[in-house]
Amino acid sequence: MKAGQIDTEMARLEALRQYQILDTEPEEAYDNLAQLAAFICGTPIALINFIDENRQWFKAKVGLNVSEMPRSIGLSYLCQERRNVVLVTDALADEKLANNPVVTGYPYMRFYAGVPLITPQGNMLGTLCVIDQVPRELNQEQVEALVALSRLVIDQLELRRHVTEVSQVTEKLITQKQAAHAESESARIRIANLLESITDAFFALDKKWRFTYINGQAELLLQKNQNELLNQSIWEVFPELIDTTFHREYHRAMLEQVSVEFEEFYQPLKCWLQVHAYPAKDGLSVYFQDITERRRTAEALRESEERWQLALHGNNDGIWDWNLKTNEVFFSTRWKEMLGYKDHEVSNGWDEWTKLIHPDERDWVLQAWKDHFAKKTPFYVCEYRVQCQDGSYKWILDRGQALWDASGDIVRMVGSYTDITDRKQADEELKRQNLRSQLFAEITLKIRESLQIDEILKTTVTEVQKLLQADRVLVFQLESDGSGTVVQEAVLPGWPVILGRNLLDSCFKEEYIERYRQGRVSAMEDIQAAHIQPCHREFLQQFAVRANLVVPIRVRESIWGLLLAHQCSAPRRWNNFETELLKQIGNQIGIALSQAQLLEKESQQSQELARSNAELEQFAYVASHDLQEPLRMVTSYLQLLERRYKNQLDANADQFINYAVDGARRMQTLINDLLNYSRVSTRGQPFMSVNCSIVLEQAIANLQIAIADSKAIVTHDLLPEVMADATQLIQVFQNLIGNAIKFCQNQQPRIHIGVAKPDANPDGESLNLIPSVDEWLFWVCDNGIGLESQYSERIFIIFQRLHGREKYPGTGIGLAICKKIIERHGGRIWVESKLGEGSTFYFTIPDRASKQLWTP
Numbered sequence: 001m002k003a004g005q006i007d008t009e010m011a012r013l014e015a016l017r018q019y020q021i022l023d024t025e026p027e028e029a030y031d032n033l034a035q036l037a038a039f040i041c042g043t044p045i046a047l048i049n050f051i052d053e054n055r056q057w058f059k060a061k062v063g064l065n066v067s068e069m070p071r072s073i074g075l076s077y078l079c080q081e082r083r084n085v086v087l088v089t090d091a092l093a094d095e096k097l098a099n100n101p102v103v104t105g106y107p108y109m110r111f112y113a114g115v116p117l118i119t120p121q122g123n124m125l126g127t128l129c130v131i132d133q134v135p136r137e138l139n140q141e142q143v144e145a146l147v148a149l150s151r152l153v154i155d156q157l158e159l160r161r162h163v164t165e166v167s168q169v170t171e172k173l174i175t176q177k178q179a180a181h182a183e184s185e186s187a188r189i190r191i192a193n194l195l196e197s198i199t200d201a202f203f204a205l206d207k208k209w210r211f212t213y214i215n216g217q218a219e220l221l222l223q224k225n226q227n228e229l230l231n232q233s234i235w236e237v238f239p240e241l242i243d244t245t246f247h248r249e250y251h252r253a254m255l256e257q258v259s260v261e262f263e264e265f266y267q268p269l270k271c272w273l274q275v276h277a278y279p280a281k282d283g284l285s286v287y288f289q290d291i292t293e294r295r296r297t298a299e300a301l302r303e304s305e306e307r308w309q310l311a312l313h314g315n316n317d318g319i320w321d322w323n324l325k326t327n328e329v330f331f332s333t334r335w336k337e338m339l340g341y342k343d344h345e346v347s348n349g350w351d352e353w354t355k356l357i358h359p360d361e362r363d364w365v366l367q368a369w370k371d372h373f374a375k376k377t378p379f380y381v382c383e384y385r386v387q388c389q390d391g392s393y394k395w396i397l398d399r400g401q402a403l404w405d406a407s408g409d410i411v412r413m414v415g416s417y418t419d420i421t422d423r424k425q426a427d428e429e430l431k432r433q434n435l436r437s438q439l440f441a442e443i444t445l446k447i448r449e450s451l452q453i454d455e456i457l458k459t460t461v462t463e464v465q466k467l468l469q470a471d472r473v474l475v476f477q478l479e480s481d482g483s484g485t486v487v488q489e490a491v492l493p494g495w496p497v498i499l500g501r502n503l504l505d506s507c508f509k510e511e512y513i514e515r516y517r518q519g520r521v522s523a524m525e526d527i528q529a530a531h532i533q534p535c536h537r538e539f540l541q542q543f544a545v546r547a548n549l550v551v552p553i554r555v556r557e558s559i560w561g562l563l564l565a566h567q568c569s570a571p572r573r574w575n576n577f578e579t580e581l582l583k584q585i586g587n588q589i590g591i592a593l594s595q596a597q598l599l600e601k602e603s604q605q606s607q608e609l610a611r612s613n614a615e616l617e618q619f620a621y622v623a624s625h626d627l628q629e630p631l632r633m634v635t636s637y638l639q640l641l642e643r644r645y646k647n648q649l650d651a652n653a654d655q656f657i658n659y660a661v662d663g664a665r666r667m668q669t670l671i672n673d674l675l676n677y678s679r680v681s682t683r684g685q686p687f688m689s690v691n692c693s694i695v696l697e698q699a700i701a702n703l704q705i706a707i708a709d710s711k712a713i714v715t716h717d718l719l720p721e722v723m724a725d726a727t728q729l730i731q732v733f734q735n736l737i738g739n740a741i742k743f744c745q746n747q748q749p750r751i752h753i754g755v756a757k758p759d760a761n762p763d764g765e766s767l768n769l770i771p772s773v774d775e776w777l778f779w780v781c782d783n784g785i786g787l788e789s790q791y792s793e794r795i796f797i798i799f800q801r802l803h804g805r806e807k808y809p810g811t812g813i814g815l816a817i818c819k820k821i822i823e824r825h826g827g828r829i830w831v832e833s834k835l836g837e838g839s840t841f842y843f844t845i846p847d848r849a850s851k852q853l854w855t856p
Contacts, residue, residue: 048117114128261277435467457589471568496542
């Protein structure tokens with residue numbers, strides 16, 4: 001910095017400090033000016049800042065959450081350099097400004113308009129500026145208003161300085177009341193001269209609210225002279241002020257000893273007054289000025305801004321303003337840039353404007369204007385395409401509103417352009433994705449519903465042809481020699497039909513089959529220009545193919561066939577969406593074919609298993625039945641031998657006879673259990689409505705001796721009615737309760753039979769499987785020996801035992817019978833148990849009580 005500049009800067013800083021404004025509390029007057037600047041210019045940020053030696057301090061701010069910034073950043077230095085209005089429409093467009101920290105960082109400034117705050121002595125103290133985070137422009141009226149507001153800021157500073165001087169002088173007068181009369185008179189004169197020199201009206205009141213001084217400006221505004229006011233109470237002279245804002249604020253200033261400022265309409269004079277009142281030890285100093293004209297100006301600017309806002313409608317992309325009297329249209333710079341035009345490339349004629357509208361949409365856009373002019377619509381809103389400078393078209397959202405004069409004639413229409421090309425493209429892409437999802441869903445639904453391959457393939461070619469708007473879509477099933485058959489086809493009228501034909505392309509060799517097996521996709525835009533063998537071109541031409549898209553249909557690792565789309569009317573460029581669509585559909589068809597093959601194989605296995613099970617059940621029944629008679633004979637003679645020769649033979653003979661009798665009895669029990677097991681499916685009764693309480697009573701009666709011998713305690717919930725085979729249900733309860741008694745070691749058996757519907761929770765414990773809404777859940781809970789969880793499935797398998805017969809007798813068939821009965825009823829059975837802590841056997845029965853008869 002040069003010597004002259006240093007002197008100027010020192011003088012500027014000294015002038016700034018004389019105003020004693022830095023680091024003061026917020027004041028309504030400055031805040032109002034900042035808010036008015038933001039309102040007039042339509043920006044989210046407005047600042048009144050003073051530039052200190054190393055910082056910019058914000059006296060008033062709108063839309064900014066910091067109170068100061070380093071002097072080295074920001075754009076205020078431009079105002080200091082130029083000492084004039086600075087307008088930056090887009091900081092990023094200026095290489096010198098684009099890297100400024102306030103542009104690259106908070107508050108991310110793009111637009112800046114600043115007016116230097118220059119004192120009457122010529123010192124630049126700071127700026128009044130407005131800021132936006134998007135590019136914008138100001139009209140001449142807004143710039144002039146911003147300059148006018150900057151003068152009001154300087155007026156406030158001058159007023160503050162004058163008030164400070166007055167307060168200092170007044171304080172000196174009070175403290176030096178006893179000083180020499182000459183000095184007092186001189187000070188009084190200086191004060192009077194000072195008060196008379198200021199532009200604001202001023203009066204002073206003592207503690208009894210009496211006028212002690214009135215300057216000339218106050219006499220003019222109040223329309224009363226000093227003789228009418230001095231030594232008179234303000235409330236007696238102006239009684240209409242009582243219970244108004246004037247009355248309340250003056251009293252607050254005196255009581256709280258704080259300065260107050262406000263704006264209020266003074267009805268007797270029909271004017272708006274801006275008032276600043278400052279308390280002193282012996283009274284109140286009041287400064288006020290007529291701001292009626294300023295209020296009218298602000299109101300006019302606000303109404304003008306509202307008209308702009310109606311046109312912009314929240315969008316600042318591109319602005320147009322149509323003067324219907326001259327038929328000329330103003331286009332903003334951004335409007336032209338949006339379409340790629342320079343200023344001189346777009347005329348201001350309305351007719352030229354309409355020529356840029358896409359021909360397909362021009363008529364209804366003009367009709368939309370007419371409807372708005374006829375007041376059929378409150379606003380003009382249209383979406384249409386506009387031609388850019390390079391000949392391409394952009395989608396535009398056009399919004400505007402007309403203005404009518406007092407006679408009802410349209411004089412002006414203002415509006416804005418918004419580029420919605422990306423949104424339109426996204427909408428189109430979304431539509432394609434929705435169509436693709438819908439097609440996938442339909443094919444997937446067909447697969448899940450039936451796995452009827454013919455129906456799936458027919459739906460596929462039909463829907464793909466519609467979606468791609470192709471002339472032909474077909475499914476070609478390959479044979480090992482490269483030939484194949486067109487198994488499904490969707491073709492537009494006028495083109496050859498090849499459905500059902502067996503085709504062989506002599507150029508289609510084994511190497512191509514291998515490539516398709518590996519996932520090859522072939523897309524030809526124009527077979528005439530494509531690099532293919534002549535024989536393949538001739539093969540396609542016989543079906544009028546001009547362009548084709550081919551994807552493989554693979555079943556696991558092998559190639560099943562091809563999915564093809566043909567364009568016959570003209571060459572066609574296949575885009576990524578179409579290629580991916582066909583690939584994914586080909587994969588879905590492959591999955592469907594694979595599942596169909598698995599289903600067919602599973603069906604064959606199920607039929608074979610059912611036949612084998614039926615034969616085994618019949619064999620078990622026949623074998624068990626045929627063994628009954630000879631076993632009864634053996635048992636009878638063994639028992640006769642035991643009764644007749646017991647104790648007549650040696651000890652070994654008696655032991656052998658006992659072994660034989662016991663074995664015959666166990667064989668008899670085993671055969672009976674086998675018969676019961678085989679009869680579950682073959683000899684079951686139709687399902688009828690059964691009261692489970694009665695069924696349980698019968699099962700307990702059958703176990704009466706075992707219950708009495710073990711002193712078992714059996715309890716149960718209130719049981720429902722279900723559709724079941726009563727005999728088999730008795731057998732289930734009897735087997736489960738009998739096991740609970742048998743496997744209860746050295747303690748009294750306690751057995752509980754419970755039941756629940758959905759959302760129930762037996763015994764307060766969480767179940768592994770909660771019943772569905774259409775089934776009952778039963779359980780048999782005991783305090784027996786329990787079992788380890790690893791055996792929870794094994795115990796339901798026939799002949800599976802966890803203990804020897806010498807400790808716990810039985811055949812190992814009882815739980816298998818229970819499982820078979822429950823499954824015949826459409827339910828499930830399982831156990832939850834811990835070794836040494838008892839077991840709980842659960843089973844479900846479908847709730848078919850509303851049906852009178854049901855046969856499995």
